Amino acid sequence: MIIEALIGVTFLAALVVFVAPDEYAGKLAAALSALPVLGSLWMWAQYDASGNALLGGSIAFETDVVWLTLGGLDLHWFVGVDGISLPLVVLTTILTTLAIVSAWTPISNRESQFYGLMLFMEANLLGVFTALDFFAWFVFWEAVLVPMYFLIGVWGGPNRRYAAIKFFVYTNVASLVMFIGFIALVFGLGDSVSSMRLPEIAQALRAGALGGFAGLDAATLKTVAFVATFLGFAVKVPVAPLHTWLPDAHVEAPTPVSVMLAGVLLKMGTYALLRFNFTMMPDVATALVVPIAGIAVISVIYGAMLALAQQDLKRIVAYSSVSSMGYVILGLVAYTTYGVGGATFQMIAHGLISGLMFMAVGVIYNTTHTRMVGDMSGIADRMPLTAGIFVAGAFGYMGLPLMAGFAGEFFIFKGSFASTVHSAMPLFTAAAMFGIVIVAGYLLFAMQRTLFGPFSFDGEYEITNAPTHDVAPLAVLLLLVIVLGVAPDLFFGMIQDAVNPILSGGGL
Amino acid sequence: MFDLALQAEPAATWTALAPAILLGLTGLVLLGIDTIRTDEASNALLASVSAGGSLLAFGTAAWFLVAGTGQERTGGAITLYGDALVVDGMSLFFTLIFTIVTAMVVVASYDYLRDHEHRAVFYSLVLFAATGMTLLSMANSLATVFVSLELASLPSYALVAFLKNDKGSVEAGLKYFLIGAVSSAVFAFGISLVYAVTGSLVLGDVAAAVNAPEMAGVLGIGVLMMIGGFAFKTASVPFHFWAPEAYEGAPAPISAFLSSASKAAGFAVAFRVFVEAFPLGALPAGVDWVIAFQVLAVVTMTLGNFAAATQEKVKRMLAYSSIGHAGYALIGLAALTAGGPNGDVLGASMAHLLVYGFMNTGAFLFIALVEHWGVGRTFEDYNGLASTAPIAAVAMTVFMFSLAGLPPFGGFLSKYALFYSAIEAGFWWLAAVGAINSALSLFYYSRVVKAMWIESPSGDFEIQSRPVGLYAAVIFAGLGTLLLLPAFGPVIETAQTVAATLF
Amino acid sequence: MTTKPELNLGSHLVPGLAAVALFVVMAATILSASFPDPQGFAGDASIVASIGYAMFNLEFGDIAGESFLAALIIIAITLDVALDGSIHLARREGDQGGSSLLADGGRELKQSLFEEDDD
């Protein structure tokens, strides 16, 4: 019941904050959001399950009741966590709290609505990561978009309307494609499944119970469904060339929202890819390894090249997310412990680091009211602490060892280089790895021009040290990034444990 | 001798008509009140009588549905008056839709009509129209179908044109009436052709005589013309032309009423007529009406959604979206197959209409609220409404997202059930077209949300009042839309069970 | 001052071609169908009486017919409602509903009918 409690408390908190007076909303939201943090940490401490939730492993904190019956396929309220989802739950709760604190400065109108929506989004995110019934999962999956739409649309920058609606429609269309693909798959399974529970579907699919549907034979159906779901999730990840909603959304979104968007929402895409495509249809994934790995490499390099061309700090970080997510795809398709496990770990790592970077950009923006690289220089002179954390975060992004990003990336590289799914995997890996050079290039250039050099700033704002509550979330994130970088086993153990059952289907 | 025939029915049976009778009586009572009170009758009294009557009818229908009246477990459908009427699960289910929509509409009208005369006429016409719809869902003979159709339609024409001094309302009434008249003529001609081929009007007898290959062509014309009549009622292509104008011009509660209840009534009768009178297995070649519905469904949902995407006025956008939703609901007929999971398909369509009844009524009632405030009609006029009326704006947001089929609202599940059942029946492409249209619809629905929440108000306007009735109705509809997500289980199960008995 | 409707041919008739097309399709269908021979009614049967019995769902008619009792009740209400609605619409706000219209012998209506039709 802890999961229900977690989600329920968060929903309640959202309601309470929504009707609270604007003056107290921020503090109240932060305090209330500490509850899910504690809950998720307790879950982490108490976690005792093993194996993959979808493939017959034991499921922690499980609840499974029938919700409604529809045409032979029951819909269940079925939640639980395994080693893949629990880290993401922890990430979600922590990042939300930090994002809420980081919103105190920039958000100055309609606060109660803002914080209410943040909490509402958190609740749905928790649902996404814990739901084990396709339907319940999909409800949460879609419900995340709604608060995000408002958060960008109401509190965003000048072009927020365009960005919000683009995000909203784009990701919804993607969800639809995915939904159709997956439902077709479920129909193809026919009587071999009796509900929409993901474990049941996954096991049936892996057992080869798929039949034909809609005039397609089983093999074609599986491929079509794989492609449809892949495309659907790829938009959320996002994978080039389906990424164009992301920079717009990030640039317009206020900092805390960018943090959530990059930190958690993108992970929904990769999480779903792992849960659905790579867990359920390893044979198709391995058959399509060349296009998938190719897309991953393109995302990495192309995203990094785009980041290199940007002048807006937020756009830089946004495009670099495309790049980082490319690694995840590469790791997933590798079908090795380190590849898939590393991809999962990278989700956490990137969540923390991109959150850190967006927050750091946000703190600078709060003071300077500009994010353009050319508009300022030598900021480190006036905001040494922020600049220091920015530098640390940037190096984290570049994959500095003993920070979480390196762990994730190295695991992925190690796993995908050694992958046996295709003889060209080492080449793909080596190509993708070149991203670590480009990422260093654009981040170092950006830092050199904004943070360092002689101080100059044209705006009328006075550049001083940021308030403590702006810097504190940064520091916490940095600490987490380092802790996870030094001791990845805090999560990596349970991740591997959950990932290993998936691998048996790879390399077929 | 007279009484003999009447008493041939068991005393208890005619009570199955109670919902319809209650509605009709309420209408008469309203007229009575109007007659007794020569001065303008109290708005509150009229509204509460109307709401009471429709809620009573709702309660009765719900009780019947739960108690199993007219359903298999209590001995099957109850037929009355020589098979002219039938009370079964489906009619009761649809009665639920009509009555609850009616209740919301009359409650909302309490505020809407505050400054108007002749309220009693308004309320009574609504109630009579609801009576006609209820009877429509029970009609088991083409004669009853036609008469009930007129009973539902004629008050609607008058209601649309109710604001006699408003050009929009009159124009809407005119167009509605003219297209309606043509459509009913077409429908009547269709009935006459069916009679020409089969020699009977009772649905069951028609079905028995329908397999006459040498007259297949004539029957085909008849069937297609009847489809035309239903298409008019449900605002489907190509008989949809009245809908945008009628919904736009009519008083907003009436738009809600028409686009929710009246549309559902059209579906109710179409379901029964086509399933009962023209069973798929027994038709001669060349009269495959399912294909016609498939074409209409695809064209209707596509046209409705595309046209809605570029509207400037919210109400007109909703009107087109209502056409789009007619297209979705048509899947209920378009995905039928001989021997397929027809109960599921039809039931899903019914469940969608129920959910639609809440969310669409709510949306139009929100517009009524906005019209009551005199804010304006275009998207721009809605700018910043959320800051002045957050509660209502939340409700409207729920309606919009639910109409678009987004979780976590009822509209998502009902659409899902609909598409799911279509796929189940093998019509995955219908579901795909529907799903694509759904995705497109998100764009224009979110424009409303965007205007309310994201845009800043263009000018200062004060909201003078918080009309109780409108608020109550809007919030009720919002809660209904929301609660139909977790409570969708019983709804869909009931719908599919009662639909299955038709086959 | 009698005015006769005059035959007015012109481009405004073009839409009527749709009706012609419909007729062509219907005629083609009808002509290619075959019908049973008419059974007719027995010579001594009272059609009017049968109709009357059918309206009240009584089984006494010579000629078979379906029950129209329900339709009869419904149509009663329908006519009632139509009256209700039309009176509401026809009533002029502020004076004794529609009496002036009735009092002028329909002149106003006629005027509007035929003068406007010429253009």
Added chain:
Amino acid sequence: MVPPQYYLLLSAALFCIGLFGILTRRNALLFLMSVELMLNAANINLVAFSNVWGNVTGQTFGLFMMALAAAEVAIGIGIILVLYRNFDDVDVTKATTMRW
């Protein structure tokens, strides 16, 4: 006896004449009259096939149809009246404030 086809052809012709009127006439009252024609086309069928099938169902229904036509006209006239009051015209094509 007259073959049933002829009745059908007659009624179809009547129906289409009514429709023709609707399509070409812009006067609301003529519109109404045309609708009456179409309804009566249906009546021809009903009566004729009442004879063909040897039951009174068609004829009875024909009576109902007439009643309904009257009810429809009642409402129709009412609407045309308010149309005239608002647009000073009974031309159905004049009322085009709402479109697209």
Added chain:
Amino acid sequence: MVGIFDFAPAIVLLPFVSFLVALAVGDRLPKGGALAGIAATAGSLLLAAATFLTVAGGRTYDATIYTWAEGIEAVDLTFGILIDPLSAMMLLIVTLIAFLVHVFSLGYMNDEGEVGLPRYYAGLGLFTASMLGFVVADNLLMAFMFFELVGLCSYLLIGFWFREPGPPSAAKKAFLVTRFGDYFFLVGVVAVFATFGTAAFSGSESFPVLAEAALHGEATVNTFGFAPQTWFTIVGLLVLGGVVGKSAQFPLHTWLPDAMEGPTPVSALIHAATMVAAGVYLVARMYGFYALSPDALAIIALIGGFTALFAATMGVVKREIKQVLAYSTISQYGYMMLALGGGGYVAATFHLMTHAFFKALLFLGAGSVIIAMHHNEDMWDMGGLKEKMPVTYYAFLSGSLALAGIFPFSGFWSKDEVLYETLIHGLGGSPVLLAAYAMGLLAVFFTGFYTFRMVFLTFHGEPRTQTASDPHSVRWNVKGPLAVLGVLAATTGLVNMVPVEKLLGIGGIDFLHQWLDMSTESLNAHHYGELIPYSSAYIGGEATTVAIGAGVSLGLALAGAGLAHLLYNVPEPVEHTDRLGGIKTLLYNNYYQDEYQVWLANGVTRPVARVANKFDQGVVDGVVNGVSSVSLFSGSRVRRIQTGVVSNYAVLLTLGLTALLLAFGLLGGWFV
């Protein structure tokens, strides 16, 4: 058993603690955290010395101390400590120099009133810790991780004066260029894991041992479809990418001269003992692997020889004292690479050690000069400092003699051995080595020239500016380290007097050979000697070859020094660079190496990025926006059907119905 090895982690952790202390409370400590750093490095030095002595007692140590990532059904990724003679020696060098640099910084930074001292000492502490971590690493992954941390620290310290435009740019360049090399290194690490399933340096399951076994067909490893020999060469070259970057070998040397923007003590640390040394140390660490691949060795030798010569030529025209030293660093590391490629494992290690001392000395000496010159680094503004700062002068001279390779200073011994090993192996049938040898030999001349040009311009002659005639005085904290290093630079060559041994037949004075032979079986010099694919040949006997080699190189060094003496050891030296003509421009511009790399970054990559951005905005996003525009457009068309004229509706309705009837009639056969 608690032995000294149990304290080995403390060698790494002590400086790390000083980093934390300086970072956290440095601004509240006296001297801005310097004392913490000095204490920590002193502690590390003592521990390193103790460790060294223990190793001298014949013990080695290899233990996993931390499992970074525990693989489930996969390999564990661990941190371990490998203490063998090589790492023990390196520990001693690094801790010693770090300690001296810390002390020196008191004079260079504190006494000069710099701000941001906590940041400085934190950086130094982390730098030291990272390098020590790298040195003790027992596997390639751990080595890589600390290698990267070293890169980070260099970034932080080179960019220490971030308020000026130069240092941040130089720091960025240093990190970026070395990152480019590290990319290959990382691919190499991953490839090693994929090939061998382990990245351990030592033990029977280490990857060099496995590779050797695989070559002999005694073990099977995943070679990705290549012949083992080819694959090992590829992997070796990939790792070499990191080495080339960090050790500033051609073509990734360009960052190093720019890195002179950092504080001079940092330069000393980077060049002598940490970052640049890391590359060479890495090759030495996994020499057992490289030794298996003749092609890799040949490439290493060529790179080394070429870099030695190439950098030395650039050094001859520089005006700033630190620039000269920078190019000399590149050149000297080229020698080490040459030695490694030429099969001279001990020689490379030897040169690494001597170079550490004399280069640290030279940098600290230069730092002392710079203090004296009020941070003016241009040698043409100096002159005549010999009298004003004798301690600095003599120490600097000691270092210069070592650098130039003048007998009997340390550099002579090590450089001689490098060249000797290359020569005999080249004579043994490897023309590539001979070519590399020739380049290395030629570089000796240039080394002698630029070293003494620097000495003469700085210290000799007359003061050429006001500052030079009245230099700032330096204190004990500057002189102390100089003195220590001066002695070491002069004497450390004595630990490995191979020529003496060979010529005079005195056995047992090749202490370094013996030292490095003490390592475990797969890591000792003897084993490497067997592995290398070279055979030796001599010019008329071993002693003769030694004598000829030493004589030639000493002669060249003296010739270079003598030329410098002629040209610059005059009271009023003038610039002779104009005599070089066009070559001068070429040399001043460092053979346009920077230009082409900057062009690659700014002239190629950025435009490509901009094009990608245009493509993204225009095409990729254009498609997205296009879809929505087309939808909206068709929507606006569709709604035009609704004309508002009810007659038109009737027409459309009729047409629709007719069309439906017609279609059904045709399909259903109604008309037949």
